[in-house]
Amino acid sequence: MLRLVTRRLLLSVLTLFIVSLLVFAGVELLPGDLATAFLGREATPTRVASLRAELGLDRPATERYLNWLGNVVQGDLGMSLARRKPIGDLIGLRMRNTLLLGLTAGLIGLPLALVLGIVAGLTRDRRPDLWISTISLIFMTLPQFVTATFLILLFAITWPIFPAVTIVPPDSPITDFLPNIALPVATLVFVMVAHNLRMVRTNVIDVMTSEYVQMATLKGVPRARVVLRHALPNALLPTINLVALYIAWLVSGVVIIEQVFNYPGIGTLMIQAVHDRDIPLVQAIILVFAGAYVVLNMGADLLVTILDPRLRSMRG
Amino acid sequence: MSATVTTLDKPRPAERSRFKETWRNLRRSPSGMIGLTILVTHLVIAVISPLIVPYEPTDIDASILLQSPSWEHPFGTDSFGRDGLSRVLMGGRIALVITLTAGVLAITWGGLLGIVLGFLGGVVDEVVMRVVDAMLSFPSLFIYLLVISALGSSDVILILVLSITNGISIIRIARAATLGFVARDFIAAARARGERTATVVLRELLPNVFDVLLVEYAMRWSWMLLSFSSLSFLGFGVTPPTPDWGLMIAENRRRLAIAPWGSIFPMLALGTLVIGINLAADALAKAMGLDRSQEAPI
Numbered sequence: 001m002l003r004l005v006t007r008r009l010l011l012s013v014l015t016l017f018i019v020s021l022l023v024f025a026g027v028e029l030l031p032g033d034l035a036t037a038f039l040g041r042e043a044t045p046t047r048v049a050s051l052r053a054e055l056g057l058d059r060p061a062t063e064r065y066l067n068w069l070g071n072v073v074q075g076d077l078g079m080s081l082a083r084r085k086p087i088g089d090l091i092g093l094r095m096r097n098t099l100l101l102g103l104t105a106g107l108i109g110l111p112l113a114l115v116l117g118i119v120a121g122l123t124r125d126r127r128p129d130l131w132i133s134t135i136s137l138i139f140m141t142l143p144q145f146v147t148a149t150f151l152i153l154l155f156a157i158t159w160p161i162f163p164a165v166t167i168v169p170p171d172s173p174i175t176d177f178l179p180n181i182a183l184p185v186a187t188l189v190f191v192m193v194a195h196n197l198r199m200v201r202t203n204v205i206d207v208m209t210s211e212y213v214q215m216a217t218l219k220g221v222p223r224a225r226v227v228l229r230h231a232l233p234n235a236l237l238p239t240i241n242l243v244a245l246y247i248a249w250l251v252s253g254v255v256i257i258e259q260v261f262n263y264p265g266i267g268t269l270m271i272q273a274v275h276d277r278d279i280p281l282v283q284a285i286i287l288v289f290a291g292a293y294v295v296l297n298m299g300a301d302l303l304v305t306i307l308d309p310r311l312r313s314m315r316g
Numbered sequence: 317m318s319a320t321v322t323t324l325d326k327p328r329p330a331e332r333s334r335f336k337e338t339w340r341n342l343r344r345s346p347s348g349m350i351g352l353t354i355l356v357t358h359l360v361i362a363v364i365s366p367l368i369v370p371y372e373p374t375d376i377d378a379s380i381l382l383q384s385p386s387w388e389h390p391f392g393t394d395s396f397g398r399d400g401l402s403r404v405l406m407g408g409r410i411a412l413v414i415t416l417t418a419g420v421l422a423i424t425w426g427g428l429l430g431i432v433l434g435f436l437g438g439v440v441d442e443v444v445m446r447v448v449d450a451m452l453s454f455p456s457l458f459i460y461l462l463v464i465s466a467l468g469s470s471d472v473i474l475i476l477v478l479s480i481t482n483g484i485s486i487i488r489i490a491r492a493a494t495l496g497f498v499a500r501d502f503i504a505a506a507r508a509r510g511e512r513t514a515t516v517v518l519r520e521l522l523p524n525v526f527d528v529l530l531v532e533y534a535m536r537w538s539w540m541l542l543s544f545s546s547l548s549f550l551g552f553g554v555t556p557p558t559p560d561w562g563l564m565i566a567e568n569r570r571r572l573a574i575a576p577w578g579s580i581f582p583m584l585a586l587g588t589l590v591i592g593i594n595l596a597a598d599a600l601a602k603a604m605g606l607d608r609s610q611e612a613p614i
Contacts, residue, residue: 018450023462030466037466141594143542145549145562146583149569153580157573164572256546260569271550274465282465286458293453312323 077284082276098265105188139194149259170264234305341603348599354592355491371399392577403559415540418478426483430490456481
């Protein structure tokens with residue numbers, strides 16, 4: 001058990017290391033460098049040269065990478081090119097806002113996805129399943145900004161219940177965000193529930209058609225007991241891992257949804273950074289998102305290890 | 317020689333009857349036919365739209381700003397007085413051309429590499445798959461944004477980035493499909509005949525995994541449309557004033573309260589297109605006897 005956990009931790013650190021390498025090497029391999037990209041049309045040979053010197057671009061790439069990585073490990077994400085401020089200061093509060101959005105959506109969305117997925121799985125190909133599956137397919141295929149704009153149209157304009165965009169500055173207290181997060185959270189929940197309930201449904205169907213569940217039914221075990229005791233524990237375990245996989249996708253969904261609602265989170269900051277060609281800021285935010293994803297994924301894996309007796313007894 | 321061949325795997329039915337059978341299965345699926353109808357309608361409109369648009373989609377007219385839908389302008393006009401209907405009819409063309417091109421590139425390089433890896437196996441396969449897994453654990457939106465912040469955005473860059481990121485996922489699918497065939501007799505026979513790797517890959521394996529690749533292409537297409545229109549919505553896709561649905565939704569979103577038609581019609585167009593592709597692709601997978609994998613569009 002302990003070995004399993006240690007191994008998982010090491011794997012997470014390795015994944016983060018590879019991501020940092022990809023994020024750094026990705027920019028190195030593309031034509032041009034930080035200085036020419038940032039200055040764009042305003043690039044004159046002298047300005048490019050002075051910015052290069054300032055950023056230390058004359059040093060070899062490996063040295064710069066190790067330097068950057070060393071600073072990141074110590075919590076120093078570097079300086080933003082466009083804003084001339086330490087990236088840590090820019091990200092801090094916005095990260096809190098994004099977490100508020102993601103956690104609220106997760107707390108509402110995951111139980112909802114479980115319940116709807118189980119209902120759909122148990123009523124396979126009958127009316128409740130057909131309704132749930134069709135509606136989830138629509139929310140899965142529509143782009144998130146279309147879903148978001150649609151919700152604004154309904155609940156901010158036709159029936160003005162919630163604000164359409166957030167006009168609260170990033171550093172205001174959490175309570176100020178409360179009416180504002182309603183629609184972004186709703187969008188995230190719709191999309192997340194649509195994806196996750198389909199996985200729960202597939203797993204429930206797989207288990208319900210398995211031989212040991214049919215055996216239990218044939219033996220005369222009451223249906224409620226078959227479902228709750230025999231089927232669900234096995235059907236839900238694999239979904240924990242799958243849900244973690246979808247978090248990667250959710251993370252990119254947050255970027256677009258924040259932009260739609262002008263929500264002062266880390267996603268809107270990233271889009272502004274891309275517009276400004278502020279590569280160090282873009283790289284830092286990608287690393288932060290990757291870190292969040294790796295931690296969540298690891299948490300899900302460990303949870304499965306703890307919950308699944310078959311894994312608990314396994315050695316390494 | 318011919319006697320030994322018949323004792324090996326059952327020969328595949330002739331190409332023509334297989335196509336007919338798929339089509340017959342597809343016609344039996346109501347959702348598939350709905351999807352296909354929507355898809356074909358969109359494609360036809362995209363091709364002929366320059367001939368049928370009532371107005372030039374980029375023509376500005378200051379006397380008809382933000383007009384609500386009417387007989388002259390069924391989809392209203394935007395804040396520049398441009399005709400909504402003309403812009404919606406033309407607004408899918410760039411997205412379709414870019415995603416279809418990127419899709420062909422992605423399925424070609426990803427598919428071939430996947431088949432070769434599945435066929436050869438060994439250390440190279442091991443190493444490449446590790447890299448592929450690392451790349452897949454990373455939302456592709458971030459790759460797009462990183463490249464765009466370094467290089468800026470253009471049609472060529474978008475096609476390349478879309479085909480690279482999607483090709484990486486296709487490697488996995490093609491390799492998995494190939495593994496189901498490499499141990500079969502007809503591959504052993506080809507090896508025994510001393511065929512070159514290229515011949516085995518192109519003549520023996522490719523025809524067998526073609527179904528899987530075709531369905532994958534259809535799914536990738538809808539995901540690429542999502543990616544492209546999202547980038548366009550964020551302002552990294554098409555340059556104004558060229559009409560594009562994602563960009564139009566972003567532009568007209570600010571006036572959602574006073575002129576909602578500016579966003580609603582492009583949303584309907586984009587929404588029906590992706591739903592149509594998905595319905596058609598699902599039905600195609602079922603008609604070919606494949607179980608479409610429930611993968612995340614990341």
